[in-house]
Amino acid sequence: MTNEEILRSDALTLAGLIKAGDVTSEQVTKVYIDAIRAEDGKYNSYITVSDDAVEQARLIDEKIKSGELTGALAGVPVAVKDNICTKGTLTSCGSKMLSNFVPPYDATVVKKLKAEGMVILGKTNMDEFAMGSTTETSFYGPTVNPHGTNRVPGGSSGGSAACVAANLAPVSLGSDTGGSIRQPASFCGVTGLKPTYGTVSRYGLVAFASSLDQIGPIGRTAVDCAALFNVISGVDDRDQSSTISEKVDVDKAASFDVRGRKIGLPEEYFGEGIDEDVKARVMEAVRYYEDNGATVEKFSMPIIEYAIPTYYIIACAEACSNLSRYDGVKYGFRPEGVDNLMDLYVRSRSEGFGMEVKRRIMLGNFVLSSGYYDAYYNKALQAKALIKKAFDEAFEKYDVVIGPVAPTTALKAGESLSDPLKMYLGDICTVLINIVGLPAISVPCGIDNEGMPVGMQIIGRHYDEQTILGFAANYQRGVRT
Ligand code: GLN
Numbered sequence: 001m002t003n004e005e006i007l008r009s010d011a012l013t014l015a016g017l018i019k020a021g022d023v024t025s026e027q028v029t030k031v032y033i034d035a036i037r038a039e040d041g042k043y044n045s046y047i048t049v050s051d052d053a054v055e056q057a058r059l060i061d062e063k064i065k066s067g068e069l070t071g072a073l074a075g076v077p078v079a080v081k082d083n084i085c086t087k088g089t090l091t092s093c094g095s096k097m098l099s100n101f102v103p104p105y106d107a108t109v110v111k112k113l114k115a116e117g118m119v120i121l122g123k124t125n126m127d128e129f130a131m132g133s134t135t136e137t138s139f140y141g142p143t144v145n146p147h148g149t150n151r152v153p154g155g156s157s158g159g160s161a162a163c164v165a166a167n168l169a170p171v172s173l174g175s176d177t178g179g180s181i182r183q184p185a186s187f188c189g190v191t192g193l194k195p196t197y198g199t200v201s202r203y204g205l206v207a208f209a210s211s212l213d214q215i216g217p218i219g220r221t222a223v224d225c226a227a228l229f230n231v232i233s234g235v236d237d238r239d240q241s242s243t244i245s246e247k248v249d250v251d252k253a254a255s256f257d258v259r260g261r262k263i264g265l266p267e268e269y270f271g272e273g274i275d276e277d278v279k280a281r282v283m284e285a286v287r288y289y290e291d292n293g294a295t296v297e298k299f300s301m302p303i304i305e306y307a308i309p310t311y312y313i314i315a316c317a318e319a320c321s322n323l324s325r326y327d328g329v330k331y332g333f334r335p336e337g338v339d340n341l342m343d344l345y346v347r348s349r350s351e352g353f354g355m356e357v358k359r360r361i362m363l364g365n366f367v368l369s370s371g372y373y374d375a376y377y378n379k380a381l382q383a384k385a386l387i388k389k390a391f392d393e394a395f396e397k398y399d400v401v402i403g404p405v406a407p408t409t410a411l412k413a414g415e416s417l418s419d420p421l422k423m424y425l426g427d428i429c430t431v432l433i434n435i436v437g438l439p440a441i442s443v444p445c446g447i448d449n450e451g452m453p454v455g456m457q458i459i460g461r462h463y464d465e466q467t468i469l470g471f472a473a474n475y476q477r478g479v480r481t
Contacts, residue, residue, distance in 0.1 A: 060119060439465050
């Protein structure tokens with residue numbers, strides 16, 4: 001097997017070759033680490049590259065050989081977003097605030113990766129504290145989209161999507177609070193799954209908005225995402241919001257048949273403000289399903305109008321509370337030469353956080369303040385109930401709801417930093433899903449007239465990852481192979 005073939009293989013293929021003894025995890029890992037060292041200067045998709053990955057792989061090879069490790073992805077390398085704690089390895093969250101934070105423990109998902117026998121290649125770049133849609137707010141500089149050097153990779157898991165797109169990892173983990181797995185997957189032309197809230201433990205995921213955050217897999221194929229989802233999911237007594245959930249049947253997803261299935265298309269996702277090319281590509285994909293026996297129906301979901309305000313109120317309210325722990329006292333950045341305690345708090349936070357994070361802390365404190373709480377935060381919670389109702393009604397009729405992942409393809413670098421509101425509006429298609437905890441997957445479905453990837457979003461019922469992964473795999477089997 002050539003190095004090039006290794007770098008182009010999907011994760012399950014690599015796992016099969018490793019199991020069969022055709023290649024070792026050590027060989028595969030070394031090819032990836034060498035490629036990252038040689039190529040990632042162009043993309044900046046990693047913040048930290050593991051020093052001991054090859055060594056880890058060697059130990060894993062021994063355990064595979066002895067029969068101790070038999071998991072579906074044993075021996076396969078994986079990249080991890082830098083807001084997921086890794087014992088002994090910098091976990092910066094893309095922020096100066098945590099630029100010296102080396103966790104003394106592994107997140108539950110990291111423990112699970114290790115127990116599976118997966119090799120962690122490194123930690124990937126992201127928008128600061130996962131706030132953003134471009135990976136440009138990172139303290140470590142922006143990540144570049146492998147499909148076009150002047151394009152952003154999306155965000156906030158831009159590093160995790162770009163490294164898979166650039167063949168610098170076969171699969172990765174991202175986190176999705178309002179679209180941060182799906183939107184970068186869409187911009188970079190890879191597949192990304194945001195699982196049902198509660199299926200994957202958040203223990204050791206640095207909190208942004210706790211009721212919305214969810215860790216999920218990014219890969220080249222839906223089937224790889226299914227396999228990696230199985231590795232990381234499961235109830236965890238360290239995360240009170242985690243729930244019991246079933247594993248996905250990967251073979252069933254791979255051979256899924258859409259005949260007789262019902263697809264709902266919310267008209268609002270195909271209306272004004274969505275690029276013509278994006279609409280056209282998603283509709284072509286929908287037609288593919290129709291040609292293969294699915295029924296398609298348009299319906300109206302007027303509540304989409306409230307998606308952005310509801311999301312930003314809830315997300316900022318939770319963020320300002322979660323981020324109050326960064327005070328320069330316990331851990332994280334602390335400036336030199338402070339005079340007193342107040343000075344320590346003020347300067348740690350003023351110098352440790354970037355612009356976007358500060359904007360959200362201020363917004364969050366505003367919507368939670370007495371006098372405004374009812375007008376904003378309580379209203380957002382009411383809207384959340386209406387959004388839940390709208391999806392419940394849709395799923396009485398349809399097996400899945402399909403739309404675009406984002407209104408546009410990858411933006412040009414620097415375009416949105418100056419206009420945050422415009423950036424927030426770009427989240428219109430993804431945020432509703434987090435507000436009500438649904439699973440959704442982003443699947444590449446062609447390119448626009450400038451060659452940039454377009455993503456289709458397939459939304460499913462709670463805990464029905466099986467069906468959306470099946471839909472995604474069915475499309476990839478028919479169209480891409
Ligand atoms: N772009 C959205 C935001 O800026 C989503 C971020 C995320 O999912 N972490 O909040």
